[in-house]
Amino acid sequence: MPFNITQEFVQQLLEQIAQLTKQVSELTAEISELQQTIKELEEKKNRNSKNSSKPPSSDGYAKKPASLHGRSGRKQGGQEGHEGANLAQRRPDRIVGCMPSKCAKCPRRDECMAKAKVTESRQVIDAVVTTEVVQYDRYRVTDCPLHGWSRDGRFPEGVNGPVQYGASLQALVVALNTVGAVSIARTHEILANVFDVPLSAATIKSMVSRCAGRLCDAISEIGRRLMDSSVDNADETGIRVDGKLKWAHVLCNGRYTLIRVHAKRGWEAMEDIGCLPRFHGTLVHDCWAPYWKHPGGITHAICCAHLLRELTGIEEGHPDYTWPTKFKSLLLEMKKARDRRAESGDMELSRYYQRKFSRMYDGAIETAYEETPVPEPGPGKKKGRKKRGKVLALVDRLKEHKAAVCLFIKDFAVPFDNNQAERDLRMTKAKTKISGCFRTLDGAQEYLDIMSYASTARKLGYNAYMAIQNAVSGDPMFIFS
Numbered sequence: 001m002p003f004n005i006t007q008e009f010v011q012q013l014l015e016q017i018a019q020l021t022k023q024v025s026e027l028t029a030e031i032s033e034l035q036q037t038i039k040e041l042e043e044k045k046n047r048n049s050k051n052s053s054k055p056p057s058s059d060g061y062a063k064k065p066a067s068l069h070g071r072s073g074r075k076q077g078g079q080e081g082h083e084g085a086n087l088a089q090r091r092p093d094r095i096v097g098c099m100p101s102k103c104a105k106c107p108r109r110d111e112c113m114a115k116a117k118v119t120e121s122r123q124v125i126d127a128v129v130t131t132e133v134v135q136y137d138r139y140r141v142t143d144c145p146l147h148g149w150s151r152d153g154r155f156p157e158g159v160n161g162p163v164q165y166g167a168s169l170q171a172l173v174v175a176l177n178t179v180g181a182v183s184i185a186r187t188h189e190i191l192a193n194v195f196d197v198p199l200s201a202a203t204i205k206s207m208v209s210r211c212a213g214r215l216c217d218a219i220s221e222i223g224r225r226l227m228d229s230s231v232d233n234a235d236e237t238g239i240r241v242d243g244k245l246k247w248a249h250v251l252c253n254g255r256y257t258l259i260r261v262h263a264k265r266g267w268e269a270m271e272d273i274g275c276l277p278r279f280h281g282t283l284v285h286d287c288w289a290p291y292w293k294h295p296g297g298i299t300h301a302i303c304c305a306h307l308l309r310e311l312t313g314i315e316e317g318h319p320d321y322t323w324p325t326k327f328k329s330l331l332l333e334m335k336k337a338r339d340r341r342a343e344s345g346d347m348e349l350s351r352y353y354q355r356k357f358s359r360m361y362d363g364a365i366e367t368a369y370e371e372t373p374v375p376e377p378g379p380g381k382k383k384g385r386k387k388r389g390k391v392l393a394l395v396d397r398l399k400e401h402k403a404a405v406c407l408f409i410k411d412f413a414v415p416f417d418n419n420q421a422e423r424d425l426r427m428t429k430a431k432t433k434i435s436g437c438f439r440t441l442d443g444a445q446e447y448l449d450i451m452s453y454a455s456t457a458r459k460l461g462y463n464a465y466m467a468i469q470n471a472v473s474g475d476p477m478f479i480f481s
Contacts, residue, residue: 039317042317043313043316043317046316046317047313087125089121089123090123090125092123097113099112099113099116129194129195131169131195131196131197132166134166136155136156136159138152138153138154138155139152139153140152140153141153158473165197165199165203165207167469167472167473168469169191169195169197170207170210170211170472170473171465171468171469171471171472171473172191172465173187173191173199173204173207173208174207174208174211174450174468174471174472175464175465175468176190177204177208178208178431178447178450178451178454178468179427179450179451179454179464179465179468181427181430181431181434181435182434182435183434183435183436184201184204184205184435185201186435187199187204188200188201188204205443207472208446208447208450209443209446210472211450211468211471211472212445212446212447212449212450214471214472214476215449215450215453215471215476217476217477218453218456218471218476218477218479218480219258219449219452219453221477221480222256222257222258222452222453222456223251223258223274223275225255225256226251226252226253226256226258226275226279227275227278227279227280229253229256229279229281230281230282230413231253231281231282231284231301231413231414231415232251232252232253232279232281232282232283232284233250233251233252233253233283233284233285233415233418233420233421233424234249234250234251234252234276234283234284234285234291234418234421235249235250235285235286235418235421235422235425236248236249236250236265236269236288236425237425237428237429238265239261239428239429239432239437239438239444240432240436240437240438241261241437241438241439241440241441241444242437242438242439242440242441243437246261246262246263246441246444247261247262247263247264247265247269248260248261248425248428248444248448249261249262249269249270249273249276250421250424250425251275251276251279252420252421252424252455253420254420254459255456255459255460256456256459257424257451257452257455257456257459258275258452259424259425259428259448259451259452260273260445260448261441261444261445261448263441265290266290267290267293270290276294277294277295279298280297280298281298281299282298282299282300282301282407282411282413282414283298283299283300283301284301284302284303284414284415284418284420284421285300285301285302285303285418285421286302286303286306286418287302287303287306287397287401287404299404299407300401300404300407301404301407301408301414301415302401302404302405302407303417303418304331304335304405304408304416304417305416305417305418305419306417306418307327307331307398307405308328308331308332310394311324311325311327311328311394312324312328314390314391314394315328318391320371321368321371321372321391322367322371323364323367323368323371323372326364326367327364327368327398330357330360330361330364333357334357334406334408334409335408335416337349337353337357337409338408338409338412338416341412342412346412347411347412347413348409348410348411348412349409349410353409354406354409354410357406357409358406361402361405361406365395365398365399365402368395368398369395372391372392372395374388374389374392424455427451428448428451431447450468450471453467453468453471453476453479454467454468456479457479460479460480462479467479
């Protein structure tokens with residue numbers, strides 16, 4: 001029986017084909033988008049402290065990532081010609097003689113002792129843990145034989161109550177709780193067990209607050225000197241305060257450290273803190289957008305260590321790209337050339353090398369654009385500027401901020417990285433990890449004030465405990481003298 005194909009049947013088939021074609025197209029686009037999502041999730045899973053901005057503490061017990069600078073080829077430990085350090089003998093407080101054991105009960109021992117000579121001396125350096133209780137008695141003199149009056153003696157300045165804690169103990173409490181990152185509860189336990197001094201939690205908190213209160217002038221002076229500096233480092237990190245996320249902002253250099261806490265992370269916080277908007281030198285940072293909102297009068301320098309980490313992440317996530325490896329090699333070659341030149345006492349790289357590295361930089365950027373396609377938008381995406389993706393965003397950033405990336409070879413006062421700021425913030429993370437979050441915003445700022453002061457004291461050549469002891473009982477400004 002013949003099969004009659006009508007026009008209506010053909011039209012139905014064409015409509016079904018068009019519908020299936022559309023479904024295939026949509027499913028293909030969805031599969032492509034899901035594959036991209038899987039790739040991004042795999043890259044996120046593989047991030048560590050060497051290929052992203054994640055802190056080293058997040059690496060856990062996994063194998064330590066390789067150094068960004070590559071292998072040096074040298075063995076571990078001290079190198080040949082390295083000046084070692086060891087304990088040196090000191091003037092002894094007590095001497096114990098070591099005679100032969102058979103001489104102990106000899107009736108002529110004293111006679112031998114008079115003729116014995118020391119052939120070798122060994123010392124044991126130990127700590128003697130003790131407390132000293134000083135009692136001040138105030139006397140009253142009555143019926144003076146010369147003048148006839150009666151008078152009372154005066155207690156020394158600072159001796160205000162019937163029983164109180166001395167400056168050295170207060171400094172130890174503050175140092176343990178801040179620089180030592182020991183919680184209030186464990187500070188109480190340590191002092192109670194070692195010194196038999198059962199300080200309450202409220203007393204420890206009060207000591208920290210009083211110490212921080214005495215640092216107002218010192219903190220203001222640190223801020224003033226940082227604003228007058230030619231090169232500063234800036235960074236920020238999140239901290240937990242009363243269970244909420246707050247931000248610790250640092251402005252520092254090789255001599256001074258200032259850390260302030262704020263509820264916000266961006267430029268609003270920097271304006272409220274006040275130091276950064278009035279700074280007019282070179283600012284080293286990690287290229288975070290709010291730093292570029294500075295009202296003007298500063299030179300920007302980008303942390304190349306951050307760039308190396310990002311390039312490593314792209315290198316691992318996109319093994320078919322050649323430009324990340326090329327760019328990493330360029331940055332490290334620039335650093336080596338700068339270090340060699342700096343050893344000669346110069347303050348900038350020669351014009352020849354500056355032009356050479358500039359051409360290599362432009363070549364690496366050109367290769368990056370050739371190898372990195374613009375991501376295709378998924379189905380149903382809104383019109384407007386196409387999303388560039390993390391890789392292209394980095395390439396755009398490297399091209400736009402070339403001068404800020406390469407500034408370290410034109411001015412040797414500018415560091416290659418922003419490690420100074422990261423080091424000055426690191427103890428803030430250690431404190432919250434060991435002791436838990438801060439209870440109040442004021443308590444967090446008191447801790448940061450003391451850490452700013454202690455860090456500055458160390459940079460200026462004083463140990464942190466001595467600086468805190470002076471802050472507790474003397475003049476905190478002594479570190480600037």
